[in-house]
Amino acid sequence: MYINITTSETGDNKGSCGALVNYLEKENRDKKSLDRHEKWFNGNSNGIRPHEVRIGIDNNIAKLGKEDSKFFLINISPSQKELAHLISQYGEEGAKERLKEFAIGVMDEYAKNFKRDTIRDHRDLLWFGKLENYRYYGYNDKEVKNGTKQRGERKEGQQLHLQIIVSRKDITNRIKLSPQNTSRGKNASHSAKLGQFDRTAFKQSGETLFDEIFGFERGLKERMDYANTMKNGTAKQKAQLHAVSALAERYPQLQTSHLTDSFMKDINTEKHSDVGGLLSSIAGGAWGLFEMLLEPAFDASGGQQTVASEEERKRRRRKKNQGMKR
Template sequence: MYINITDSPTSDNKGSSHDLVHYLEKENRIDKEIQPELWFNQDRTTISAFDTRQAIDNNIAKLSKQDAKFFLLNISPSQKEITWLKERYGDEGAKEQLKAYAIKVMDEYANNFKRPGINSSKDLRWFGKLENFRYYGHKDPEVKQGLKKRGERKPGEQMHIQIIVSRKDITNKIKLSPKNNSKGRNAEHSRKMGQFDRSAFKQSGERVFDEQFSFDRGLDETFKYANAKKKGLLDERVAMRTERIKNETQCKPALKPEFTPLQADSQLKLSFGKTQAETAPYIPIKKRKKKSKEQEQDQGLTF
């Protein structure tokens, strides 16, 4: 599960959300054959693009021109996770389940701030948009090499959700920034500033998915493993590698011990009473008689 928080990849988040909302409507404009996807939150599932933009742009009380007005959250399940959902709920059911999951992710987003009055997605001003596909852009290697054209669909399962969340809470009074990871001078100062632990948030998103859909996530598919591999200290990387080897060993079926020759003889004794060596017929070996000197002379063996 890939969960990322950005300012905005397509427009300045210090102004209106118009450009970003318009960009996220691209699938409804491009793919006329599919049913248009409307915006949703914890209360409604049929919100228009216009209402989304108006609600975000009007929720900016006491924010300066240089303050971020909103943030973009990307919730992208892996192809394995999407396949798991579709096998259990079907194509349309998987979409609804992913939207329900997004609401729980926003519950975790709210709780991560540890601010009084900010306890769930209902305390936030946010709107989600499900997208069925991804498209090649001019930065993709395939486009640069001339193998694909800009705007073509990418292969495989690409269903994901984009969420615009306001910098201010739903009351338009409390500032909330997921970019604030300052621990402050002390615990009290951190609570006042609204510290946000992005790593903990991403891990909680994985946990919620696994619990909600009974998904068996391997260690090497976790954010914790990937983060330790990329950014962790040596001790963390060694610990994760050790845990992975331990898990792989536990998952392997027990191998039957191979018989040694001694074990084979013991088994034969139990089955037949005697080993092969003990049951073989006795063949006496005749000793060769030493010829006398006279016999050797007769046969011309001496000179």
């Protein structure tokens, strides 16, 4: 699940949202009949017209200056595997409607992330969503760069995704709400007073919500916290995750959501001092997998050695670069 917040696909969110609304109408311009147009939606209606979106957002800017952001764009893009899961359950048209319902839940999480007493769910926000059926190759795509695809050509496979325009101001046009505010206070209560928005927590909540609503069993390597740990974690966290990943490939029963939640929490809080401690905890749990540690083919230290050696190579490169700069 890919969830991202940007200023605007048209590159400007400090003025009218008209250009963005017009851009997001691109698929409708290829449909001659108005009945076939994909309408805008929110928590109250599924038949909102483009001009209503523009007027609603553009008029909700009380006390915002010329250089202040007036709105934000939230992109919700399920993976091919997630879309296949939805379509197998509900059919293509049914999947579209369920994605719109899912978007309402995502906007509930967006509202909660501001941690304001008066901003509780999507009804406290001014927002409009649009479902899109296709994605197109851009100049940054490797296929365009190597000449195998043309810019503007449709991408293959299921590409259903959602675009949501949300006002900077709340539904009452009184409170400023910015997902760009990542200021951290002295503690949790001080951060809430500053209006801090935790983007990582928001994206994680969308992934968790999808799994809960649609009964999607997410593999370990498909999890957002897996990618974050592999990218930003400590050497010890990466070593433990590498070892668990190798183990999970051999024992698929480890890849159920409640089990992965448990050992991902242990890894991220560094509950265990080394790989062996983590694996012993897994083997000694209620999962009946003690025999895995007895198999000679499984090397519990391999992940730690791999990650440690990679960290050592990075350290040497940094040292070499520093020497060259001197």
